Amino acid sequence: MKSEPIRIMDPPVGMEVALDASSRLQPLVDAAVAGDRDAFRTLVEPSLPRALGVAAILTRSESDAADAVQDALLSAWLGLRSLRDADAFPAWFRRHVVRAAMRVAKRRGRVVALDLDQPDDPAALDRAMARRTLGRAFDRLGPDDRLLLALHHYLGLRVAETAGLLGIPQGTVKSRVHAAMDRLRAAYDAEERR
Amino acid sequence: MNDDIEPRVRELLAERARVAPETVERVARSIERLPDRRVRARTTIPLAAVAAVLIVAVVGIAVATLVRRPADVVAPASPLASATDSPTMTASPTVAAASPTIQPRPVWAMSVADHLDCDGPPSTMGMDVPARPGPFDPGQTPDDALQNILSTYRSLPRTGYTAALVTGDWALHRYLLDGEAKVHIVSTNRFPDVPEETRWEVVGLRACDPSEFALDDLEPGALTDWRDAGGRRLRTDVINSLAGPAHCGWQRTVFLSLGPDRAQYIRDPRHELEDETVMSFDPDVALPDDATDTGFHTDRWHMFTIPSGRAVYMRTADGAYERWPRARQRIGCA
Secondary structure, three states: OOOOOOOOOOOOOOHHHHOOOHHHHHHHHHHHHOOOHHHHHHHHHHHHHHHHHHHHHHHOOHHHHHHHHHHHHHHHHHHHHHEOOHHHHHHHHHHHHHHHHHHHHHHOOOOOOOOOOOOOOHHHHHHHHHHHHHHHHHHHOOHHHHHHHHHHHHOOOOHHHHHHHHOOOHHHHHHHHHHHHHHHHHHHHHHHHO | OOOOHHHHHHHHHHHHOOOOHHHHHHHHHHHHHOOOOOOOOOOHHHHHHHHHHHHHHHHHOOOOOOOOOOOOOOOOOOHHHOHHHOOOOOOOOEEOOOOOOOOOEEHHHHHHHHHOOOOOOOOOOOEOOOOOOOOOOOEOOHHHHHHHHHOOOOOOOOOOEEEEEEOOOEEEEEEEEOOEEEEEEEEEOOOOOOOOEOOEEEEEEEEOOHHHOOHHHOOOOOOOOOEOOOOOEOOOOOEEEEEOOHHHOOOOOEEEEEOOOOEEEEEOOOOOOHHHEOOOOEOOOOOOOOOEEEEEEOOOEEEEEOOOOOEEEEEEOOOOEEEEEEEOOOOOOO
8 A cells, every 4th residue: 555755744633644544444454463564654654743743742852752653653563453443543553652652751850941042133032032931831731731732732633532542531621621721821921920 | 821822832832843854764664673473362352251250259249348358368370360359349339430431430449549558648649540541551451551550650569469359341450468458550441432442451540658568579779768767667758769860861869858848858979960959969078966867767878867957968888978958949850
């Protein structure tokens, strides 16, 4: 099966965007279960940029993100036999990515301040300052909040998809995203007062 | 903060999510290095058979609270063969769940901390069932799920667990020491929202303080054995110290947490964290006149405190005194 080319700047519509029709997933999954790495590659490769993007948001490090996604590839490869529904592969693989990235994210604690390039234009400086402040505020959030905001605002998952991914009710997703945004606003205010 | 935060958050996340094409390619190449997968039978079939047998056994004894087993009972060779070793739990009826994601929840699973035999208050780690589901790695069996969570909670015992109660959908792993339950870990495969996967996932964890675990059952370095003047083990909410994490290069740094307010003191032999402490670490100082011998000790250090609390003093095995300064605020490794 021909796979889509790797794209780095896909619009945030979900990691499964580049996968072909789900009816074609079953033979690929069957082949991968039998040990066919090319079939597995065809399944996962279109998702890798988005997977790395989510992992980079959660881990705040490109190298950690790469490690996390490689862990996810390994766990998905080894656990493929447990997948009951081939059509669910994209969401299933995304769950592996999120788990692996969260493991890394939860090992990290202290907030690291980012260096700010100083542009000459005062307006650009203001924008850069605001972006830096927002970045620092985001870094003050816990891994769970960062995860929810990444799923919601980066991947653009629907509430039902997020609920399925995390195994929590849809109402809980809504309330937690709302609470995470409140905490982000509070963190932003705190950063502005520094 | 103004209301246009959401677009700015999306911009920020898109920026944070940017990774180099070389990184994508490197990760894609790693697929070639995936290990060969051995063909093996699905474990769910024997598990289901075992579970069915256990359900019958458990239901038969579920009329009341079970009798606590004697302290000298030896754990069975197979954890999943120990359903009748569920001393304090009733395999009782289930209740309708408030959550649509984990249901129905057995009564015994909803307050596992109540059934622990802790010498003091349970530790703060973990949660009862129902709980906020974390993204713990699932497994194909309850034992797999248990092993996955042990990699998350380093201060839990690595060994010594038995599966005390297993029904078709629920399992309770217990860590017993001298017949007393010190850790309860509940896992389930009741996830109607994720029907595409065979998975057992830990959804409940309650544990006594790590000082109540057998040292031999812990991962080396996961807990420092602090004792009082009488040689009694000290709870980790009284005193706890751990070496810094390797991924920050802090293996030689020691972070000491002391007292109910968890004041943090740092042994900083490389002087890397002096900006974070109220004074510097000193490996060889005179013990202040106002120092008080706490009696707290390990095999390496014997601790003294001073009234100001700005540092603690440690007598080393060779009789020298080290000064460990207090952190301005609790810190960790990014």
